[in-house]
Amino acid sequence: MKVDVAGGPLETSKTDAIVVGVYAEEKTLRDAAARVDKALGGQLSEVLEAERFSAKPAHVTHVHTAGRIPAGRVIVVGLGKRVDLTLETVRRAASAALRRARDLGAKSVAIDVLGGRLPARSRAHAVTEGALLGAYTFDRYKREKSEKRVEALTVVEADTPRRREVTEGARTGEVFADATCFARDLVNSPANDVHPTYLAKVAGDIAKEAKLGVKVFDRAECQKMGMGLFLGVAAGSEQPPKFIHLSYTPSGRKRRRVAVIGKGITFDSGGLDLKSAEGMLRMKDDMSGAAAVLAIMRALPRLAPSVEVHGLIAATENMPSGAAIRPGDVLRAMNGTTVEIGNTDAEGRLTLADAICYAIDKVGADEMVDMATLTGACVVALGPLCSGLFSNDQKLADRLVEAAENAGERVWQLPLFDEYRENLKSDVADFNNVGPRGGGAITAGLFLKEFAGDRPWAHLDIAGPAFVEKDTPTGPKGATGAPVRTMLCYLMSQ
Ligand code: BES
Ligand code: ZN
Ligand code: ZN
Numbered sequence: 157m158k159v160d161v162a163g164g165p166l167e168t169s170k171t172d173a174i175v176v177g178v179y180a181e182e183k184t185l186r187d188a189a190a191r192v193d194k195a196l197g198g199q200l201s202e203v204l205e206a207e208r209f210s211a212k213p214a215h216v217t218h219v220h221t222a223g224r225i226p227a228g229r230v231i232v233v234g235l236g237k238r239v240d241l242t243l244e245t246v247r248r249a250a251s252a253a254l255r256r257a258r259d260l261g262a263k264s265v266a267i268d269v270l271g272g273r274l275p276a277r278s279r280a281h282a283v284t285e286g287a288l289l290g291a292y293t294f295d296r297y298k299r300e301k302s303e304k305r306v307e308a309l310t311v312v313e314a315d316t317p318r319r320r321e322v323t324e325g326a327r328t329g330e331v332f333a334d335a336t337c338f339a340r341d342l343v344n345s346p347a348n349d350v351h352p353t354y355l356a357k358v359a360g361d362i363a364k365e366a367k368l369g370v371k372v373f374d375r376a377e378c379q380k381m382g383m384g385l386f387l388g389v390a391a392g393s394e395q396p397p398k399f400i401h402l403s404y405t406p407s408g409r410k411r412r413r414v415a416v417i418g419k420g421i422t423f424d425s426g427g428l429d430l431k432s433a434e435g436m437l438r439m440k441d442d443m444s445g446a447a448a449v450l451a452i453m454r455a456l457p458r459l460a461p462s463v464e465v466h467g468l469i470a471a472t473e474n475m476p477s478g479a480a481i482r483p484g485d486v487l488r489a490m491n492g493t494t495v496e497i498g499n500t501d502a503e504g505r506l507t508l509a510d511a512i513c514y515a516i517d518k519v520g521a522d523e524m525v526d527m528a529t530l531t532g533a534c535v536v537a538l539g540p541l542c543s544g545l546f547s548n549d550q551k552l553a554d555r556l557v558e559a560a561e562n563a564g565e566r567v568w569q570l571p572l573f574d575e576y577r578e579n580l581k582s583d584v585a586d587f588n589n590v591g592p593r594g595g596g597a598i599t600a601g602l603f604l605k606e607f608a609g610d611r612p613w614a615h616l617d618i619a620g621p622a623f624v625e626k627d628t629p630t631g632p633k634g635a636t637g638a639p640v641r642t643m644l645c646y647l648m649s650q
Contacts, residue, residue, distance in 0.1 A: 157291060157309055159284055159330045161323045162266070164312040167195040171310060172262035173218075173229040175253040177270040178204065179238045180211040188268040188312075189232070195225050204232065212236060213245050214252040214629060218260065227266070231256050235270060244564045246271040246282040248629040251290025258291055258306050266310040269322055276318045280325030281332070282564075284311055285641075288333035289630040294344040331458045332563075332644055336637030339444070339451035343623065343635030347423035347440040352471035355420060355446055356398040359469070362454045369403035381514070383470070384488040385495060385506035390472035392427055392480025397472035399514070402449070404456040404465045412650065413464045415521035416453075416643060417511045419504045419528035420446030420471035427500030428476045429483060441635065442504070444622035445527035446471060451640045456647070463650040466519045470507040474500070486585045489513055491607065496582040498590035504530045505603045506589060512607040523552060524613045525646070526604065527639055533596025534570075534617040540624055542566040543639055544617035546601035552612050559646035564630070565639055566621065572601050580606075616642075 166174050166188050176189040185193050185201055193200040196219075203209075203219045211234035218231045233253040235245055249270055257265045267287060271279045287309055295301050313322040342350060342358070356372045363370035378387055378399050390397035400420070421442035425431060431439070446469040453467040481487065485497045487506070490513035495506065508526050515521040534544040543560075545567050547553035553569055560567035579591030579599050587606065591599035597617050604615050621638040628636065 157288060157306055159309045159311065159326060161311045161313060161319065161326050163316065163319065164314040165191060166266055166268055166312045167192045167225050169266035169310065169312065170226040171264035171266040171308070172227065173231055173257045173260065173265045174227045175231045175233060175257065175265060175267040177233050177235045177249060177268060178209070178211045179235050181237055187272060192230055196221060196230070197224065199224070200230060200232070210234065214248045216252050216256045218256060229260055229262065238273065241271055241273060243271070243274060243278055243282045246274070246279055247286035247564050250283045250286030251630045254287040254290045254306060258304050261304055262306060264308040265306050266312050269311060269313050276313070277321040277325035280311060280313070280322040281329035284309070284326040284329030285333045286630060288330065289336060292337050292340060292631050294341065294634060296341070296345065328459065331455050332641050335451040335455040335644060336640045338454060339447040339637040339640050340631070340635040342447035342450065343441050343444050350440070350443065351395045351422050351473065352398040352420070353396060355422065355443065355450070355469060355471045356400055358450055359400045359402055362450060363402060366454050366457045368453055368457070369405070371401040373399040382488070382490045383510040386470045386472065386510040388481045388485065388487040389474055389503040389506050392477040393473035393475040395422070395473050400469040400471060402453040402467040404453060406460065406462045406464060408462070410464060411462050412522045413466065413520060414647065414650070415466045415468055415515035415519055415524040416449055417468045417508060417515060417524060417526040418445030418447070418449035419443070419508055419530065420469040421474050421504060421507065422471060424474045424503065425476060427474050427503060428480050429500040430476055431501060438623055441623040442529050443471070444529050444618055444635065448527050448640050448643065451637065452643050455644060459644065459648060461647045461650060463647055465647060466515065466521060468511045468515055470511045472507065474503040489607065490517065493587065493607070494585040496585040496588045498588040502590045502600070504528050505600050508604055509607045512604065512613070516609070516611055521611065524608060524611060525556070525616065525643065527616045527618055527643070529619045529622050530617045531597045531600045531619055535620040537570065537597055538568055538620060540620040542568050543621055544597050545569045545614060546572055546617070547614035548572070548605055548608060549612035549614070552614050555649065556614055556642065556646055559649060560639070560642040563641035563645045565642045567616065567642065570598060570601070572598060572605055577602055
């Protein structure tokens with residue numbers, strides 16, 4: 157979808173549809189809605205009155221304009237009570253409005269920068285982002301593509317002095333949404349196409365297009381670096397593993413060096429500890445962390461944050477075969493730590509551990525954040541819409557919580573109790589890769605923490621929100637693109 161910013165006024169827009177916002181519990185229409193109502197000779201307020209439109213957040217209705225203004229339809233979206241308005245209300249409202257516009261067959265839509273009370277730049281960001289996220293569909297594998305597709309979005313800001321802020325906000329919102337949809341596409345695509353070699357190719361393409369540094373290490377090179385945990389997971393698969401390293405260097409004085417690490421299991425069968433048919437169904441999504449890394453790296457040059465960012469992915473399948481690792485095997489990590497395999501289905505932490513070692517040893521990262529569909533236990537703890545956050549550095553955790561809040565994504569910090577460390581004891585190796593069932597998300601976090609040492613590190617367990625079974629206010633069921641926007645907000649705030 158093409159995005160433009162224009163000065164309006166909205167009611168003269170020649171697009172197929174225009175979108176205005178309305179607040180709950182207000183007697184008269186105001187701002188853009190009032191001007192559109194006037195241009196329609198009061199038709200809008202009449203319809204809203206007759207329908208008893210309550211203007212609850214993201215509730216939508218529409219009217220046909222019968223030639224009274226150039227746009228064929230006016231879409232009205234509820235914003236809830238004026239005093240309760242947040243950027244997330246704006247984002248969800250724009251999303252709902254764009255979905256309605258699309259379903260009505262509109263190809264071009266003009267939308268008011270909703271949410272008057274909030275800063276213009278963030279409103280424009282939220283409106284644009286919400287609109288693009290809401291209109292997302294995934295039909296790459298369908299013969300019949302839907303004809304209904306919004307091709308052009310105009311973000312309208314009548315106030316000339318504010319136009320610059322609005323333009324900048326809309327542009328950032330577009331980059332954020334674009335990155336999110338890029339991750340969604342990768343995760344929604346099936347594992348027979350999205351294998352480690354494919355992820356490596358995508359990384360190469362991104363590097364070329366976005367002028368990033370890229371290195372891809374094959375099995376032999378990973379062997380040389382001593383990545384025994386990563387290669388152990390890869391042992392059972394016919395697909396060759398790839399270790400991917402993308403890097404973004406800001407212009408000017410170099411600042412901090414952040415590593416973002418994504419779990420890149422392109423399919424998780426469980427390995428010899430095979431998952432049930434039901435448990436395996438979704439497991440093409442086990443590379444959601446990797447998809448987020450690729451999406452983030454691709455967006456960085458357009459956002460130009462002033463941190464150096466390294467994107468790391470240890471990409472492999474987790475498959476059972478005669479060559480696969482067995483329960484009871486002992487593997488050696490890049491930093492020399494030995495790990496006994498208690499369960500081959502706890503593979504994510506193994507691949508991430510070697511990626512963390514690489515971030516410390518080869519990248520010299522000042523700070524690391526990993527994103528992983530790591531445990532079913534995290535979904536049990538927080539439900540399907542919220543990521544678990546773990547960290548050995550409270551300041552880092554606080555900054556990530558704030559970033560998630562600004563991004564409109566849900567994150568909740570969980571503890572890393574020292575007492576639970578003994579759950580990872582092994583009789584034969586330094587650690588076992590699994591502990592008891594209770595507190596499984598914490599155990600996984602504690603395992604990763606051992607490899608981070610005293611380097612500031614945070615872990616986002618995205619097993620729930622990376623992929624959802626129901627439509628959400630900002631997208632259809634399936635891949636969500638979490639936590640791309642949180643991480644972009646985080647990197648931009650450095
Ligand atoms: N990829 C799964 C975690 C997962 C489960 C993600 C459900 C999304 C939805 C991970 O590799 C896994 O299998 N974890 C095991 C760990 C257990 C064996 C300690 C789990 O959560 O059951
Ligand atoms: Zn697994
Ligand atoms: Zn997994």
